[in-house]
Amino acid sequence: MMLAPAQNLSQRQRRRALALVAPALLMIGVFMLVPMGIAMVYSFLTPDSFGGVAPPVTVESYIRFFFDRDLDDTLRFDPTYLQIFWRSIFQAVLTTLACIVIAVPFAWYMATRGETTRKILVLLVSIPFWTNMLVRTYCWVLLLRDEGLINMGLQAVGITQQPITFLYSDAAILIGLIYASLPFMILPVYGTLEKVDFRVVEAAFDLYASRISILRKVIFPLAMPGIAAGTLLVFIPTLGAFLQPDILGGGKKLMIGSLIQQQFTSSRDWAFGSALAVILMAAVLASLIWAALKRERMEQLG
Amino acid sequence: MIRKGFSLKSVPESAFVTLLAMIFLYLPLIVLVVYAFNQNRVSTIWTGFSTIWFERVFADDNLRRAAWNSLIVALVATPVSTLLAIPAAMGFERELRFRGKAAGEALVALPLVAPEIVTAIATLIFFRLIGLQAGLLNVIIAHIVFCIPFALLPIRAQLRVIPRDIEDAAFDLYGTRWGIFRKITLPLLMPAIAAGASLAFVVSLDDFLITFMVAPAGATTLPVYLYGMLRVGVTPEANAAATLLLVVSIAVVALSMALTSRRT
Numbered sequence: 001m002m003l004a005p006a007q008n009l010s011q012r013q014r015r016r017a018l019a020l021v022a023p024a025l026l027m028i029g030v031f032m033l034v035p036m037g038i039a040m041v042y043s044f045l046t047p048d049s050f051g052g053v054a055p056p057v058t059v060e061s062y063i064r065f066f067f068d069r070d071l072d073d074t075l076r077f078d079p080t081y082l083q084i085f086w087r088s089i090f091q092a093v094l095t096t097l098a099c100i101v102i103a104v105p106f107a108w109y110m111a112t113r114g115e116t117t118r119k120i121l122v123l124l125v126s127i128p129f130w131t132n133m134l135v136r137t138y139c140w141v142l143l144l145r146d147e148g149l150i151n152m153g154l155q156a157v158g159i160t161q162q163p164i165t166f167l168y169s170d171a172a173i174l175i176g177l178i179y180a181s182l183p184f185m186i187l188p189v190y191g192t193l194e195k196v197d198f199r200v201v202e203a204a205f206d207l208y209a210s211r212i213s214i215l216r217k218v219i220f221p222l223a224m225p226g227i228a229a230g231t232l233l234v235f236i237p238t239l240g241a242f243l244q245p246d247i248l249g250g251g252k253k254l255m256i257g258s259l260i261q262q263q264f265t266s267s268r269d270w271a272f273g274s275a276l277a278v279i280l281m282a283a284v285l286a287s288l289i290w291a292a293l294k295r296e297r298m299e300q301l302g
Numbered sequence: 303m304i305r306k307g308f309s310l311k312s313v314p315e316s317a318f319v320t321l322l323a324m325i326f327l328y329l330p331l332i333v334l335v336v337y338a339f340n341q342n343r344v345s346t347i348w349t350g351f352s353t354i355w356f357e358r359v360f361a362d363d364n365l366r367r368a369a370w371n372s373l374i375v376a377l378v379a380t381p382v383s384t385l386l387a388i389p390a391a392m393g394f395e396r397e398l399r400f401r402g403k404a405a406g407e408a409l410v411a412l413p414l415v416a417p418e419i420v421t422a423i424a425t426l427i428f429f430r431l432i433g434l435q436a437g438l439l440n441v442i443i444a445h446i447v448f449c450i451p452f453a454l455l456p457i458r459a460q461l462r463v464i465p466r467d468i469e470d471a472a473f474d475l476y477g478t479r480w481g482i483f484r485k486i487t488l489p490l491l492m493p494a495i496a497a498g499a500s501l502a503f504v505v506s507l508d509d510f511l512i513t514f515m516v517a518p519a520g521a522t523t524l525p526v527y528l529y530g531m532l533r534v535g536v537t538p539e540a541n542a543a544a545t546l547l548l549v550v551s552i553a554v555v556a557l558s559m560a561l562t563s564r565r566t
Contacts, residue, residue: 013397014397014401016393016397017393017397018393019389019393020389020390020392020393020397021389021390021393021394021406021410023386023389023390024386024387024389024390024410024450024454025390025406025409025410027386027446027447027450028409028410028412028413028447028450029409031425031428031443031444031446031447032412032413032416032421032424032425032447033409033412034428035424035425035427035428036416036420036424038424038427038428038431039420039423039424039427042427052430102319102323105315105316105319105320106316106319106320106323108316109316109317109319109320110320112316121320123559124324124327124328125327126555126559127552127555128327128328128331130501130504130508130551130552130554130555131331131508131548131551131552131555132507132508132510132525132544132547132548132551133508133510134510134525134528134529134532134544134547135334135528135544135547135548136330136331138334138532138540138544139330139331139333139334139544140330141532141536142330142333142334142337142536142541143329143330143333145536147344149333152347179326179327179330182323182326182327183327186323236415236417237417237418239417240417240418240419240420242418242419242511243510243511247532257417257418257419260419260420260423261419261422261423261511261515264423264426264515270427273423274423274427277419277420277423277424280417280419280420281416281417281420284415284416284417288415
C-alpha cells in the first residue's frame with residue numbers, strides 16, 4: 001500500500017474537518033451572525049412609518065442615544081438613555097459582586113463535603129439553573145407584592161401595619177437578577193475549589209493565619225479562575241436582562257434589554273432599537289476582550 | 303500557646319451562607335407550588351388543598367394549544383440541533399488544527415455569548431426581511447440555532463474523555479472511518495448525546511424572550527402564553543400553569559443528569 005504524501009493527507013484532513021463542522025456553523029452563521037450584521041445596517045437607517053426602516057443612511061439613531069433634538073433642530077444633551085444604560089451596568093456589577101460574595105463560601109462548603117453530599121448539592125444548585133426563567137422571576141412577585149408572603153410575615157410579626165411596597169423598584173430587579181444568576185457563579189467557583197489541595201489551607205492555619213486572612217489570602221486567590229469564569233456568565237446576561245426589569249420593575253425602571261424590546265414593539269423604531277442592540281453588543285464584546293486580556297496578564301505573572 | 307485543632311469541615315460561616323443561599327434558591331419555587339394548590343382564589347392565605355386551578359388550566363383551549371406548540375418546537379429542534387452538533391463535535395475534537403478553528407469555536411459559542419434580546423431582535427429583523435412567515439417553522443429555526451451549543455457541550459466533553467487510542471487501534475486494523483465511528487465512537491458517545499439532546503430540549507422548552515419576539519401570531523408557545531397570563535396579574539391559574547412548566551423542566555433535567563451520571 002502506498003502512503004499518501006503528507007501534504008495531501010493534511011489537506012484531506014482539513015477538508016474532512018470542515019465538512020464535519022460546516023452544517024452547524026452554517027446554521028448559526030445564516031440565522032444568527034448574518035441577522036446581527038443586518039441589524040447593524042438597520043441601525044444606520046431611518047425608521048419608516050410601518051415599523052421598518054428606509055434608505056437615507058444616517059447616524060441619527062446613535063445621536064439620539066446622547067441628544068434630544070429641539071424644535072429648531074438644535075441638539076440638547078439628554079441623559080435619559082445614558083441613565084438607562086448606566087443603570088444596566090450598575091445592576092450587572094452589583095449582581096456580580098453579590099453572587100461572588102455568596103458563591104465563594106457556598107462553593108467552599110460544597111468542596112469540603114464528602115462525595116455524596118457534594119453530588120446532592122451540585123444537583124440542588126443545578127435545578128434552578130435549568131428551570132424556566134419566566135417562572136423563577138414570577139415567583140418573586142408572589143413574595144414581594146403588597147399582599148405577598150414577605151409583607152404578610154412582616155405584618156404578622158407586627159413590624160409594619162401597612163404593606164411595604166417592594167415591587168417595581170431597582171431593589172426588586174436586583175433580587176431577581178441575583179436569583180437568576182447565582183447558580184452561574186456557584187458552579188464554576190465550585191469547579192475550581194474542588195481541585196484545590198486543602199493542605200494549603202491547613203498550612204496557613206498552622207502558621208497562625210487568622211480566619212479572615214485565610215479567606216482573603218488563600219481561599220479567594222485559589223477560587224479566582226472560577227470567579228473569573230462566573231463573572232462572565234453572570235455579567236453578560238445580566239447586562240441585557242429583559243424579564244427582571246419587565247416583571248419586577250413593572251416596566252418603570254428600564255434596563256437596556258427592556259428598552260431594546262420596547263423599540264421593536266410599542267415604540268416601533270427599529271433603527272433606534274438596532275442601534276441600542278449594537279451598543280449593547282459592543283459592551284459585551286468589550287467585557288469579553290477585557291476578560292481575555294486580564295487572563296493573559298494573570299498567566300504571564302504566573 | 304497551642305492553637306486549637308483546625309478542621310476544614312467546620313467552617314460555620316460557610317455552612318450558614320450555604321443554608322441561607324439554599325433557602326433563597328428554593329423558597330420562591332416552593333411558595334409558587336404551594337399557592338398553585340391553594341383552594342383560595344386570592345391566593346394570599348392557605349385555605350385548603352385543591353387541584354381546581356390545574357383542572358382550569360387543562361380546560362383552557364389556548365393554553366393547551368400553546369403547550370402543544372411548545373412540544374412540537376422542542377421535538378423538532380432537539381433532534382435537528384443534536385444531529386448538527388454530533389459531527390461538529392467530532393470536527394472540533396478529533397480533526398484538530400484546521401485553519402479557522404478559533405473562528406469556528408467563536409461562532410458556535412455566539413448563541414451563548416450574545417444577550418438574548420440581541421439574538422431575538424436580529425432574528426426578528428431577518429425573518430421580516432426575507433419574508434419568512436411560516437408560523438411554527440420560524441420559531442423552530444430560531445430554536446435550532448440556540449440549541450446547538452447546548453447539545454454540543456456534553457458531546458465534546460465526552461469526546462475529550464474517550465481515549466483516541468481506541469479509534470487509532472481500530473484504524474490500524476483497517477477499519478473505515480465511518481465504520482469506526484458507527485461501531486466504536488458512537489456507542490461510547492451515546493450517553494453524552496442523550497444528555498446533550500435533553501439539554502437542548504429543556505432550553506427549547508424554557509425559552510421565552512426569543513420566541514416572544516419572533517413567533518408570528520398563532521405560533522404562541524407555553525412560556526409566551528404564560529407571560530400573557532402574568533400580565534393580567536397574579537391569578538391561581540397562572541400559578542398552576544407556572545408550576546406545570548417548572549415540573550416539566552425539572553423532570554427533563556433529572557433525566558439528563560441520570561443519563562450523564564450512569565456514564566461515570
